[in-house]
Structures are given as structure tokens and as C-alpha cells.
Amino acid sequence: MTAAPESVPDAAHKAHPERRHAEGAENYAKAIYQLQADDDEPVGTGAVADRLGVTPASASAMLKRLADDNLVEHSPYRGVRLTPEGEQLALEMIRHHRLIELFLAEVLGMPWDRVHEEAEVLEHHISEELEELIATKLGQPARDPHGDPIPSRELDIEDDRTVALSDLEVGGGGVFERVSDRDPEMLRYLDSRGIRPGAAIEVRARDPFEGPIRVSVSGDEHALGTPLARRMRVSAER
Amino acid sequence: MTAAPESVPDAAHKAHPERRHAEGAENYAKAIYQLQADDDEPVGTGAVADRLGVTPASASAMLKRLADDNLVEHSPYRGVRLTPEGEQLALEMIRHHRLIELFLAEVLGMPWDRVHEEAEVLEHHISEELEELIATKLGQPARDPHGDPIPSRELDIEDDRTVALSDLEVGGGGVFERVSDRDPEMLRYLDSRGIRPGAAIEVRARDPFEGPIRVSVSGDEHALGTPLARRMRVSAER
DNA sequence: ACCAGAAGTTAGGCAAGGCTAACTTTCTGC
DNA sequence: GCAGAAAGTTAGCCTTGCCTAACTTCTGGT
Ligand SMILES: [Mn+2]
Ligand SMILES: [Mn+2]
Ligand SMILES: [Mn+2]
Ligand SMILES: [Mn+2]
Numbered sequence: 001m002t003a004a005p006e007s008v009p010d011a012a013h014k015a016h017p018e019r020r021h022a023e024g025a026e027n028y029a030k031a032i033y034q035l036q037a038d039d040d041e042p043v044g045t046g047a048v049a050d051r052l053g054v055t056p057a058s059a060s061a062m063l064k065r066l067a068d069d070n071l072v073e074h075s076p077y078r079g080v081r082l083t084p085e086g087e088q089l090a091l092e093m094i095r096h097h098r099l100i101e102l103f104l105a106e107v108l109g110m111p112w113d114r115v116h117e118e119a120e121v122l123e124h125h126i127s128e129e130l131e132e133l134i135a136t137k138l139g140q141p142a143r144d145p146h147g148d149p150i151p152s153r154e155l156d157i158e159d160d161r162t163v164a165l166s167d168l169e170v171g172g173g174g175v176f177e178r179v180s181d182r183d184p185e186m187l188r189y190l191d192s193r194g195i196r197p198g199a200a201i202e203v204r205a206r207d208p209f210e211g212p213i214r215v216s217v218s219g220d221e222h223a224l225g226t227p228l229a230r231r232m233r234v235s236a237e238r
Numbered sequence: 239m240t241a242a243p244e245s246v247p248d249a250a251h252k253a254h255p256e257r258r259h260a261e262g263a264e265n266y267a268k269a270i271y272q273l274q275a276d277d278d279e280p281v282g283t284g285a286v287a288d289r290l291g292v293t294p295a296s297a298s299a300m301l302k303r304l305a306d307d308n309l310v311e312h313s314p315y316r317g318v319r320l321t322p323e324g325e326q327l328a329l330e331m332i333r334h335h336r337l338i339e340l341f342l343a344e345v346l347g348m349p350w351d352r353v354h355e356e357a358e359v360l361e362h363h364i365s366e367e368l369e370e371l372i373a374t375k376l377g378q379p380a381r382d383p384h385g386d387p388i389p390s391r392e393l394d395i396e397d398d399r400t401v402a403l404s405d406l407e408v409g410g411g412g413v414f415e416r417v418s419d420r421d422p423e424m425l426r427y428l429d430s431r432g433i434r435p436g437a438a439i440e441v442r443a444r445d446p447f448e449g450p451i452r453v454s455v456s457g458d459e460h461a462l463g464t465p466l467a468r469r470m471r472v473s474a475e476r
Numbered sequence: 477a478c479c480a481g482a483a484g485t486t487a488g489g490c491a492a493g494g495c496t497a498a499c500t501t502t503c504t505g506c
Numbered sequence: 507g508c509a510g511a512a513a514g515t516t517a518g519c520c521t522t523g524c525c526t527a528a529c530t531t532c533t534g535g536t
Contacts, residue, residue: 022492022493024492024493044513044514045513045514045515046512046513046514054493054494054495055494055495055496056513056514056515057494057495057496057497057514057515057516057517058493058494058495059514060514060515060516061493061494061515061516062492062493062494064515065492065493076501076514076515077500077501077502077513077514077515078502078514079514104368104371107345107375108368108371108372108375109371110367110368110371114367117365118364118365118367118368121363121365122360122363122364124363125359125360125362125363126356126360127355127356127359129348129352129356130342130346130348130356133342133346133347133348134346137345137346260522260523262522262523282483282484283483283484283485284482284483284484292523292524292525293524293525293526294483294484294485295484295485295486295524295525295526295527296523296524296525297484298484298485298486299485299486299523299524300522300523300524302485303522303523314484314485314531315483315484315485315530315531315532316484316532317484477536478535478536479533479534479535479536480533480534480535481532481533481534482531482532482533482534483530483531483532483533484529484530484531484532485528485529485530485531486527486528486529486530487526487527487528487529488525488526488527488528489524489525489526490523490524490525491522491523491524492521492522492523493520493521493522494519494520494521495518495519495520495521496517496518496519497516497517497518498515498516498517498518499514499515499516499517500513500514500515500516501512501513501514501515502511502512502513502514503510503511503512503513504508504509504510504511504512505508505509505510505511506507506508506509
């Protein structure tokens with residue numbers, strides 16, 4: 001046996017206070033964070049329920065519990081806002097999620113349209129130690145396979161400087177930075193067209209009434225429907 | 239889009255019928271499997287309760303539910319035995335567990351005394367697809383970091399041909415095949431002595447009344463307590 | 477053969493989360 | 507400014523697991 005102290009479990013990875021919250025609370029916190037975006041409007045019960053696929057009644061009950069746990073402030077009938085503690089919890093889960101997605105893609109070769117579903121489960125079940133081992137293995141990465149920023153170990157996250165592709169004028173463009181990871185079909189479609197985060201993209205033409213948007217990506221032209229273009233984010237110019 | 243069929247989700251990894259059971263059922267099935275060993279005595283409620291750290295009352299209730307789900311046969315007051323379905327479920331979890339342990343150790347460099355705890359959680363949360371990616375990455379391995387055999391994809395498991403080190407006579411020995419993974423302290427101790435699965439081991443002397451066992455491992459002598467020796471398994475000779 | 481203690485089960489609770497149905501509050505269009 | 511619609515909440519119920527306390531069954535020693 002070495003001279004190492006007995007039963008002192010390393011004590012390293014203790015940046016965040018290791019609050020143990022139920023998986024439910026973690027999912028709600030993440031959903032609220034993502035719905036809150038940056039406009040600091042409170043988030044409605046219905047929006048949370050929709051995103052999590054539960055009834056408004058279930059969400060209402062759960063939000064009250066989150067309020068008791070100091071994860072949200074709840075004004076009945078008006079909505080919820082994350083407390084700083086709730087935001088930390090959300091960011092912790094987002095860090096787990098994105099690290100896992102990248103790890104699955106990079107280390108295990110899982111296709112980028114399938115990593116999301118797996119990460120959605122695993123994010124709640126990895127230890128802080130495993131989180132750290134994954135981050136180290138990946139070289140403390142800044143972005144996940146869909147271009148989304150990964151919060152730092154201290155849970156700082158880069159603020160979003162992108163605009164939706166659907167909001168660009170003809171002639172506008174930039175780097176295709178990120179895309180929603182929640183629709184595998186969509187990801188496979190983009191992949192099959194060779195459209196991936198990091199590519200330069202430019203709007204060539206737009207049709208009115210939500211018509212397709214013609215873009216060029218690395219030389220090729222594509223006509224993208226508005227729902228798709230809404231989920232693709234491009235670096236803000238200027 | 240390629241000519242690949244739409245929405246047919248690959249259909250590969252479907253060897254086992256993908257029964258979804260609650261995490262509780264998975265843990266109970268695994269516990270019963272491991273208590274059952276090979277002596278096909280039925281397993282008592284108390285033994286299950288002990289191993290899972292719940293009260294006998296809780297185990298009793300749960301065993302009844304497992305019986306309803308056809309995972310065990312339950313004779314009240316006499317004990318339970320796994321059904322074939324229950325055994326498949328147990329082996330599935332054991333495969334997950336041991337693949338995850340090896341993966342964490344080999345790919346992420348997690349020390350062998352810490353992989354068990356992490357695997358204990360993750361085994362319930364990886365998809366069949368991820369299981370397969372891990373197995374492939376590791377080259378369809380046969381043993382985990384503690385020397386325990388990993389069930390095949392078809393859930394066949396090699397039967398145990400080892401004896402406890404504590405049961406060997408002086409002069410007996412063989413290959414140190416495997417060691418219980420449930421006590422991190424013990425694993426660290428063995429590791430610090432350079433005693434690892436695969437090493438040749440021989441009993442040099444024994445003291446009566448559960449006294450220490452003197453063994454030689456790759457040239458060095460060690461005195462091991464009986465509780466430790468009971469958890470170390472050595473290849474059966476002859 | 478009996479009976480005490482060990483082992484197992486039942487009864488009654490609790491906490492998380494989900495549901496539906498019914499009720500309340502807020503918002504909106506006239 | 508008010509009615510009806512939309513949004514949110516409450517009430518009552520369910521499932522999964524766990525608990526303690528009380529009861530039942532089994533077993534081993536005399
Ligand atoms: Mn994702
Ligand atoms: Mn963390
Ligand atoms: Mn499997
Ligand atoms: Mn293990």
C-alpha cells in the first residue's frame with residue numbers, strides 16, 4: 001500500500017456542490033432553460049408540458065415541487081423562471097448531454113443523428129468523475145456534433161451569436177454553426193447533402209409565403225424548406 | 239437522400255426480444271442470478287434483501303411482482319428461482335455491466351476499483367446499439383477487468399471452472415482468474431501488491447483457524463487474510 | 477411432538493411522477 | 507367591459523419501490 005491517505009476519495013472534482021436531484025427535476029430544469037432562451041420572459045406550464053411530453057396537469061404539479069426545491073420561481077398562472085440554482089442544474093445536464101454526444105460520435109463512431117437519444121438518457125447517470133474523464137479524453141471540447149456549445153467545467157456557456165438561416169436576406173450568409181439535434185430524419189437529410197456545421201452557407205434566393213430557401217453550400221445549391229431553415233443557425237455577420 | 243428505406247430503423251441488433259423491464263426488476267434478476275450461483279437451490283427473500291440493501295418486506299413485495307412478470311417462480315416462504323426469461327434478463331445486465339467496466343478501464347483509463355460502481359448504474363441505461371458499439375470497440379472481449387466472463391451477445395456465459403483461493407491446500411495453485419469487484423479497498427490493496435488476474439499464484443503455507451494464507455505471486459510472497467482469499471478465484475487444476 | 481426463534485408475508489404509509497376530469501384564472505375579441 | 511377560449515391548477519387516482527410494524531409459517535432443538 002502506498003502512503004496515500006486512506007478513504008479520502010480524491011476530493012478533486014468538486015467544483016459544483018454535487019447536489020443530487022431526481023432525474024425528473026433535471027429534465028424539467030433543462031427544458032425550462034432551453035425554452036427560456038435569453039428573452040427573460042417566464043416560461044408557461046404548457047410550454048414545459050409540451051416539450052417534455054406530459055400533460056399540463058403533471059407539469060403544474062412538478063413545477064410546484066421544483067419551486068419547493070428552489071430550482072424555479074413560480075408565479076401561479078404566470079409561469080416559471082429558473083433560479084440560479086436551477087440554471088446551474090440545467091447547465092450541468094447540458095454539459096453532460098453534449099459531452100456524451102460528442103464522445104459517442106468521436107470515440108464510438110455513432111452516427112450524429114442517433115447520439116441525441118442516447119445522451120438524453122445517459123446525461124442523468126454519469127458521475128462527475130466520468131464526466132471529467134470524457135472531457136479529458138476529448139480534449140475539453142467546445143462544441144458537440146451538432147455545433148452546440150458545451151458549457152465549461154465551471155458551467156460557463158458561450159452566448160449565442162447566431163441567427164436562424166430562415167431569417168437571412170438574399171445575399172446573406174456565414175458559417176453554418178449549429179442545428180437542432182432533436183430530429184434524426186433532418187440530420188440524416190442534411191448529412192446526405194453534405195451540409196454540416198462548419199460549412200460556409202449563403203442565401204441565393206427566397207420565395208415568399210414560407211417557400212423554399214435556395215442556398216449554396218461549398219459550391220452546391222440546395223432548396224431548403226422553411227421549417228428546416230428555422231432550425232439551422234448561421235454565424236451572425238457584421 | 240439515398241435509396242435507403244425510410245424509417246426502417248436498421249433492424250440489426252434484435253437478437254434478444256428487447257423486453258423493457260423496470261430498473262428494479264433488472265437489479266433483482268441480477269441479484270438472484272448471482273445468489274443462485276449454480277447449486278440450484280431456490281434463493282431466499284432475505285438473501286435477496288441483503289444483497290440489494292432493502293428490507294425483507296420490500297424484497298418480498300418485489301419478488302411477487304417479478305413472479306407476476308414471469309421473471310421468477312415464487313413459492314411463498316420457500317424462495318424464488320429465475321425463470322428462463324428472468325435468467326436472460328440477468329445475463330443481459332451482466333453483459334452490460336462487464337462491458338461497461340472494461341470500456342471504462344480500457345478506453346477512459348478509469349481505475350479498476352472504481353469501474354464497478356459506475357457500471358452498476360449505467361448497465362440499466364445503455365441501448366442495445368451502444369452495447370454493440372462498445373463490444374465492437376473492445377473486440378468482443380471475453381472478460382472484464384476483474385477477470386469475470388462477459389456473456390456473449392447471445393447471452394451464453396462460460397461456466398465457472400475456478401475454486402476459491404481459500405479452499406486450496408498448501409502446494410496448490412494455478413492462475414489467479416478473477417476477484418470480486420464489489421470492494422474497492424480490496425482491489426486497491428491487490429493492485430498495490432501487483433496481484434492481478436492472470437498472475438500465477440501458489441499457496442505456500444496456511445495457518446489454522448482462518449489464519450493468513452501465504453502465497454507466492456510472480457516471485458513475491460504475500461500473506462492474505464481468509465476473507466480476501468475467499469473472494470479470489472483460481473483456475474481449477476487437473 | 478412441540479415450541480421458540482428465524483424467515484417470510486401482509487398491512488398501511490410515503491414519495492415521485494404520471495394520468496383524467498373538473499375547476500379557476502387570465503386573456504382576447506368584440 | 508365582458509363572454510368565451512385558452513391556459514393553469516386542483517382533486518382524485520395509479521404505479522413503482524421503499525419503509526415499519528404486526529402477523530404467519532417454517533424449522534430445529536429438546
Ligand atoms: Mn442533444
Ligand atoms: Mn459536472
Ligand atoms: Mn444486449
Ligand atoms: Mn462489477
